[in-house]
Amino acid sequence: MKLAIGSDKSGFFLKEAVKNHLAGQGVQADDLGTLDPEQAMPYYEVASTVAPLVQNGTYDRAILICGTGMGMAVVANKYQGVYAAVCESTYAAEKCRAINDANVLTMGGWMIGEQLGCDMADRFLSTGFTQGLEEWRQAFLSGAREKVKEIEETIYQK
Numbered sequence: 001m002k003l004a005i006g007s008d009k010s011g012f013f014l015k016e017a018v019k020n021h022l023a024g025q026g027v028q029a030d031d032l033g034t035l036d037p038e039q040a041m042p043y044y045e046v047a048s049t050v051a052p053l054v055q056n057g058t059y060d061r062a063i064l065i066c067g068t069g070m071g072m073a074v075v076a077n078k079y080q081g082v083y084a085a086v087c088e089s090t091y092a093a094e095k096c097r098a099i100n101d102a103n104v105l106t107m108g109g110w111m112i113g114e115q116l117g118c119d120m121a122d123r124f125l126s127t128g129f130t131q132g133l134e135e136w137r138q139a140f141l142s143g144a145r146e147k148v149k150e151i152e153e154t155i156y157q158k
Contacts, residue, residue, distance in 0.1 A: 001125070004062040005029040006050050009040030011065030011072075011109035014117045018063060021118040027125065029063065043067075047075035047084075054103055055079045062104045063121055069106035076104050080156045088112065093120040097127035101145055 003022070007015035012034055022029050032050050034040040041049075043066040050062045054076075064072035069086040076084035084104035085096035088111060096102040105124040107117055129145070130138040 001027075001061065002059045003027065003029045003125070004032050004050050004053060004059040005064075006032040006041075006046040006062070007034050007065040007109065008043040008046055008067070008071075009034060009037050010043075010067035011069075011107070012037040012040065014107065014109040014112060014114060015063075015065045017114035018065070018117050018121045022121060022125075025122075030059070043071040044075050047072045051076040051079040051082045051084075051104070055081050060103065061125065063124070064104060064106045065109050065117075066106070067110045068108040069111075070108070072106040073104075076106070080152050087120055087124075090116070090119050090123045093123040094127045097124055097129065098131050098133060099141060101129040101141075 005015055005019055019029050019031060033046050047064055050064060053059050054062050064076060066072045073084040073086045076082050082104055083100060083102045084106050085100060085102040086106045087093045087096055093105060105120065107120060130141050
């Protein structure tokens with residue numbers, strides 16, 4: 001799996017902790033910025049750098065971190081095929097994958113401690129779409145994912 005990671009100044013230290021944690025597990029996360037908290041990129045620049053690379057398949061998934069996680073999600077979700085979920089717990093990080101097939105995890109550096117952020121990244125990366133769900137729910141969610149893609153097509157054709 002190809003993984004991108006990025007943050008603004010408010011998410012820099014959590015991003016570094018998550019990136020180092022993943023590297024310790026042998027997971028390479030390409031850091032697309034901010035690389036120096038003193039020369040920080042704003043959240044909208046980071047998200048608009050990373051999201052198109054998820055959209056075009058250069059990266060399978062991404063982790064974006066700003067102060068609340070919300071700014072990154074708002075911008076990333078502007079790109080067709082990018083499904084960014086703001087999460088504040090390991091449960092949400094797991095379910096955003098299992099239920100919504102999210103391909104971008106966003107977190108808040110002001111709200112998430114380093115250990116929790118690392119645990120959330122682990123859960124996000126290790127969970128597959130519909131994993132652990134009942135058969136009827138798997139069928140429903142697969143159909144729902146297709147309906148969401150149809151909705152996207154109508155929106156982006158305009």
